[in-house]
Every structure is written in structure tokens, then in C-alpha cells.
Amino acid sequence: MFFLHNLERRVTLHPSYFGRNMHELVTTKLVKDVEGTCAGDYYIIAIMDTFDVSEGRILPGSGLAEFTVGYRAVVWRPFKGEVVDAIVDTVNQHGFFAKAGPLSLFVSSHLMPDEIQWDPTAAPPQFTNNADWVIEQGTHIRAKIIGLRTEVGEMWAIGSINGDFLGCLQA
């Protein structure tokens, strides 16, 4: 689910950047550092704006200036039970991997409708119900997240396409 979230971060600036447009630089650096990263259990998708850039404090020893910046960002936190659209990455006999934006998702063959079968002889190998559904690399699918795990800077999810309106998205 997407949220607008108020966050705070300390940004350090090298002394060579000290000057008139320091606050702009701070903002640019913040955007560069933060956008598109995974912060614990959510992804920071985009920074809307920054406010409250504090006065810079020179860090003793290094000479870097530290600013505390408050900013507002669009974050995406995937939840258990959330339905996401994803693109199939790789397919193997146990299931397939898909990417929902930055989130890596695995859908095992147990969590597919019964009529979907693994077809290893096709080129490339695929999951198919021998009718309108073919799941191979690049297919757009819709899956429900049933499990989530986070580590520093990374998240993984288990998805299911066993349910109404889940599975292949018809183009």
C-alpha cells in the first residue's frame, strides 16, 4: 500500500560544497541517497518535498557538515494479503519468480490453480493451462502476497495466484 510519509534524515555535505546553494545541494543529495531504497519494511518510492532543513553542524574531525532534513516521501509498504501486479522474471519447475517493482516475489506451483501445469518441453519452459494462460518470462500477473520477510535493504515475498481475479493479466 502506498503512503505519504513524513521522514527525517541526516545528510552530510562535504566542505567543498559549502556555499550559497547549500540547501539545494542537501536536497539533491537526499534524493540521491534515499529514493528507491528499501528502508526496513517499506520502499521509499519518491520524495515529494523537503522542509525544515536544519542549520549545518560541522562534524568534528572530518569537517563535513551535517544537516537534519525533514521530508515527505511516497513510500510503498507491501502487506500480507495485498494484491499486486508483477512481471514474471524467471520460471522453473517449482514455480516462478516475479518482480512487483522493487519487490521480488515467488509463486510456487502449490499456489496456482490446479489446471495450471508445468510444461518443460515448451520453448521457453512455462506454466500453462493449455488454453489462454501461459506464464513465462515477461508475463504480467496479478498475485496476492501471503508471506513477507525483510532483511537490511531487501524484501522478499511469497505470492499466490490461486483466487478470483488473480493470475495472468490479459493485455
Added chain:
Amino acid sequence: MSKPIRLGSRLRYPITIVKLLKSPGDTIKKQEPLMQYSFKWMKEVGDNLRENTWMEEQTTIVNWDSPTDGELKQWNIHEGQRIEADAPCMLVKEACSHEIQFQGLCAICGKDMTEVNWAAESRDTHRAPISMIHDRTNLTVSAAQAQRTEQELQRRLLQSRKLSLVVDLDQTVIQACVDPTVGEWLKDPTNPNHESVKNVKVFQLDDGPAWLANRFWYYIKLRPGLEGFLKRIADMYEMHVYTMGTRAYAHNVARVLDPDRKLFGNRVISRDENHNMWSKSLQRLFPVSTHMVVIIDDRSDVWPDNRPNLIKVSPYEFFKGIGDINSSFLPKRQDLLKSNGVKKKSKKEPSETAVDKKEDESAVTKLQVEEQQRTFEKQIKDRPLQALQEKLDWEDEEAEKVTVQSDDGSESRSSSPPAHRRRVLLDDDHELEFLERHLTNLHKMFYDRYDKERAVHQAGANNVDFEAVPDVGDLLDEAKSRVLRGKRIVLSGVLARDVDIYKSEIGLQIMSFGADLVPRVRRDVTHLVVNASQPGREKLLEARRRPHIKIVSLEWLAECFTKWEAVDETPYLFTSRLPEEEKGNGAAVGAEGEESGSEETGKLPNGSGRKNPRLKLVTASGRTRELEDDDDDDDDDESSDDGMDDEDEGLLPDALEDGQLSPIDGLKTFNWGSADAELDEFLASGSDEDDDEEEGDEDDEDEDGDDHETGTNRDEDEDLPLGEERSLEHSLQDKPAAGESPSKKRKLRDEDAATETGTESDALAGGDETPAKRLRRAKSHHSSSLRNRYHSDVDSGLPTPRVTGDEEDAALVKGSQQNGDGGGYDDAEDFDEAELEAEFEAEFEAEFEAEEAALRTMDVEKG
């Protein structure tokens, strides 16, 4: 499916079941109490201060928590039962057996498997330990799931009458290189190599560091006939790519070989997904059964556990001398069958094979990646192919010149560029034809055997009979062992003497083809395989005595291994005579070992007699060795001796070249007599020193006295720079105080010192500065009695003002404190000034001497 659950080994047996809290049919959750049990234990009770304690038996009742989720099916225990040891206590139908896991998540129920609690004895992540898919390592499955998957695969293969074939890339089906010369030849139709490189495929990778990635191209040469080979083989085998290259590399090459992904599909595994940097393993892809898997690879040492399934292919070397660009991770190859081919892998450093495996693996990996990058860079910079071609062209030119000279009329031919320049890259490999034949035969053998077995088991026509599946490894062994059956082979000059032939690569191969490997030439030996470039003598002579023994070169063996048949020996017979045989005294050196015989080849008849004493000379002294070596430099056969020299280099200093100075050269001209005299003097002065210790105060004053003297010197100077004027002021301040308290004793000693000073400064002025003296001076630095003398050293213009400054500084401070006017200036300032003073003193050396003499007379007068 119910699973028996054990009580666990951590309980304090024996236990007694007190109460069952759940009954069959109940749903149970992890960590939920299922039953209660009691156990007895001894406790120390009483007053332990007075040591009046005794043991008392206690009974404790504990809850037993469920280690798993699911439905309780059946209790195997009943209330009141006494249990002595760990045993299954109940049957549970598990909600999820977590058989497929993705990065710590169960891929079936979505639960986090990394959570650990006390109720379960083993971690949930251990339920799925096997990683068996090609392109990921973070998807793992349980043994049961792996078996199911593999059975599925075998069923499919048996139904379509196929086998699995694991294909190595580098030097087996392709050869890759990054030498930009290939690119130039590709663009230049006039180049003699253009024809050869015409069908070389090119791609760039984007996985490396950016600066490297866009700088070079990979050139991929397919083994001749590869496309047809793969197409035909694909009907009989399902092919997998297994390479030690990176993932991106593997996929790019697979795309080159198989643009529409019909042959390999996505069955590509690279070193990024391989768990091991040094070896490949079939168990990575086929964890349960390898009965239907065949491997083709050019190296057998990387398949330590799967030799039976391996068909070893002779390495494909199109780009000469390049080798395998992805082999920097692998141990050095040892199975070269070419006796006089290009020395391969010369680019490899020994360090990488000697990598300590105990080291942190990631560190090693990093090291090796760097190693590989260095290899790449080197290849790009050195352009080994271009060098080879240039060499070839040069040889051609030389040959051309010779013909021109002999023909002496054909000017026109020599001026025009040679019509047919020879080329480095020759595409003359036929390995795949034989390989295809072997694979076809193997496939036929497998299914013949399978059908026969199945008929015995009387399975239905369409049913798959897993019982009847033969092991393709056994079949392969069978087929190979027929090739050289009945042959008894002796190797000569092939392996180093300390290598166990039965464990060596070539030995294993010979035996796998059914031949007997024999260490010595005997009556029943049939073949002697010699290394044509360095044949061993002893065995060769032995074999020549027995006409039934066929003496063949290594190429015969290589041909047999390739064709899987005992090829006719005639073209490979080793007929050339040994050099010493030509000289007619081969028997004289016959006592030498076979390996050393190779070194003797081409040597003078007295070669062996000369060699040993020469070696002794080498160790005796570096200089002698040099001379010897100069004599023998033309001798190409001295390679082993040269090796010895290299070893010696670290131990003995090299002989000096002309014009180079030795640090002890000065000693040659050193006057030892004077040094001894000085030493005696020094030792004699030691008796004075004791007095000096008692009169330390006076010593300091002595320093002041010096200052006083120099101060007067400065006074006379009129052209002082500003800074020096300041220092001068200080010394002037100091002067009256210092001059006030001279003592008689000091004066007397001062005189002594002055005479010493005179001799020393004379010697130094002579410029004969030797290390011995320097050393002595450093020693004298510490003894206070010699301080005066030390001063005069400085006076004679030596570049050690800093030390002097320090000393003087200390002396000054001390002296001034003594005289009660030390507060006038601070130490730091004084320090610099002391340095300046030292320089200053040096300038006025001559005047100082005169002044000193004057002062002495003055002191004497005063006394």
C-alpha cells in the same frame, strides 16, 4: 500424510506422562502445551552455611509444547507411562511441511522460516536444504520434493527417450577470448586470419565494472560443426549449460549458441549459482540420481564426484595460447596430452592455485575476480594473438629472404607481399564428430539396456519403469573400458617422478579406457608411451630391447581417447634416436634416471660428468657461479641448472657490477692503526668519565662556556640576518652568567678535550668519513665527557645540527636555571635558535679554533 513427532532429546529422561492435554483430532499450534510430564531430580537442601546439607529427591511437572502446527492424529503414549529415552510420541498431520522455501520464507504457506523457538529442536530452514534450480540459489527444496521433481524429470525423459547432457562451455564447445586483435582481423578482409575468424561471434557484457565493460568485447569461436552437433544431439539429450563463467557470460554464450532458446531453454547454470568456486557438481542440479546424466567437459578435475558420468573432451584451442578465460577460479590443469604444444596457462600465477582455502571465502573470491580482471586487461594490452601472427610473418619473411638469396634472380617475388601469409588461427578441429558418435552410441546403449530390463519387469508399453533405469555412468565405463582392453602401458617422460601415476590425471584416464598401467617395462608390456619432446632414456632403451613393445608418442594416446578406439600405432611410432645414442655412448649414461635423461639430451658426451661439480660451485660462492654461467649461457639445455641459480639468488648477494659501490668499500682504504689508537684513547677516557658523573653541574657549565665562546664569535660578526641577531641576543644574555663560575677541574679537562678535538677534527677534515667512525661518534654522543669533542665534530661542518641543537638546548636551559635567569626566554624559541647557532658555529670554525686557544690561556691565567 501424518508425520511422527519425537519428544526431543533435551528432556530429562526418564519421564512419566502425567496428563494429555489434547486428544486426537484437535488442531494444535506451535508452542501450545500438548501434555504434561514429570521427572525426578535431586536437590541439595538444608543449611549450607553450616554445611549441614543433604540431597532430596524432587518431582517437577512440566508442560510439553508442540514443535509444529497441524492436526493431532494419534498419541503413541498414554497417561502414567514411564519413558526412558527419546521416542516418537504422536502422529501429526502438519499444516505445511515447508518443502519449498524462498529466502527464509515458506513458498507454500508464506510463513517466516527463520523464526526460532524452544519448542522445536531443529530449525525450519533445515527442512529444505537442497538448492536445485539453475538460476537461483535462494530457492531451496526438501529432499522429498527434490526426489519428486527429479522423478518427474526422469519420467519425461524416459517417455521422450532422452537423457540429460551437461555441457561445459569454455574450451569444450566454444573458445572465448578478449584480445582486440580478433576484432581487427574480423574487420580486415586482407588479413590471413580473416577467413578463420569470419564466424566468430561478438558480444559485450554489462555485468563487470563499467570502465571495464565498455572497453572490451568477447570473441566467441564455436567449435567447428557445433551447430549441427547441438541440433542432432538435442534429439537425444536434454542439454544443460554448466560453466564457470559469470551468469551474464553464460547467458550471452547460450544466446549465441541457441538464439531461439530451443536447445538449452533456461537450463543455464554459472559460477554465480554454483556453490563452489573450484569444482562443479552434478548434485547441484540432480540432487537425487545421476543415472541419466552425461557430462561433456574438457577438464575432469573440476568434477571430483562425477567422474563416471563424464566424457572428457580434448580442449578446444582456436585462439592459440589464450586457454580458458574463465579458469582463473579453477586449479591449474594437469592433464595436458600435448607433448610439444604451446605451454598453456602461462598467464596463470601460481598464487591463485595456492590459495589458502581456510581464508574467508569472499576474500578469496574477490581476489580471484581481480585476478581474472588482470588477466583480461593483460590480454587486451599484450594482444598475444597479434604477437603470434607477427612472429609467424617474421618467420615467413626470413624464409622468403633465404629463398631470394638462393634463387638470386627472382626480385619480383620478394618485393610483392607474400601471397599466402601463414596464419595463426587454424580451424582444424574434429573432436565434435567423434563426440557425437560417442553420445549417440551411449544413448543407444542406455535405451537398449532399459528396454531389456523393462521387458524383464514386464511393464506396460507406456509405463515408465524406474527400476529398469540403468546407470549411464556404468555404461560409459563399460564402453570406455573396451577401448584399450588388454594393453599394458608404461609412461615415460610424461609425469614428474614424484607423481603417483595411478592418481595422476593421465593415469586415471588410461585406466578408465581399460588399459593396465604398469610402472616399469616388463615382458608383458605392450606399449611404451613417450613424451616426444623429452623421452626418458631408461625405459626407452629397455623397451627397444623387446621388439614386441610398441613405442608410441603421447599423441597416440590422445587419439585413442578422442576416438574411443585403439587406433593404429604406425603413424605415432616413436622412432627418433636419442642424441647420446647418436654419439654412440648412450650406455655410458644409462645409469641415470629417465627424467634426468631428458636434460642430458643434446648435451656433450661428458655432460653428466660436468654437471654435478658445477652445481657445487654454484653453492660455494656467488662470484664463481657468475663466471660459470657466463660460459654456459649458450647452452639451452641447462634449464634445470638455471633454475638452481634462481633459487640461489635470494641467498647469495649478486656479484658487484663495475662502478657500483659497496657499503663497506671504504674499509679497504681505512687506516686500522689509527682506529685502534682512537679506540684506546676512548677506553682510557672512560676512567675520566666517572669523575664527570660526580661533577655533572660543572659539565653543564662547560656547555655554557662553549656558548660563551661562540657568543664572542658572533659578536665580531656584523652582517647577521635578523633571526640570528635575536639568537645572538640570547647568547649575550647568557654570557655573563655562564662566564662567572668556571672551575679548575673543568679547565684542566677542557684542555684534554681540546687536544682530542684537534686530532679528531683533523681526521674529519681529511674527508675520510667511514662507517666505523660514524658508529663510534654515535656512541660517544651519550657520554658526557665527550660532549666537547662532539661539538667540535659539528664545528667541522657535519650535517647533524639538530642533535647538537638539542644538546645545547638542554645545556642552555639547565645552565640558565642554575644561574637563576632562565625565565628570560621560552624553550621552543630556544630550540630553533640552538639550531641556528649550530650552523653559525660551523661558519666560524677557523676563528673558533683560534678563539678557543685564546680562551684557554685566559682561563689558565684566571686560575
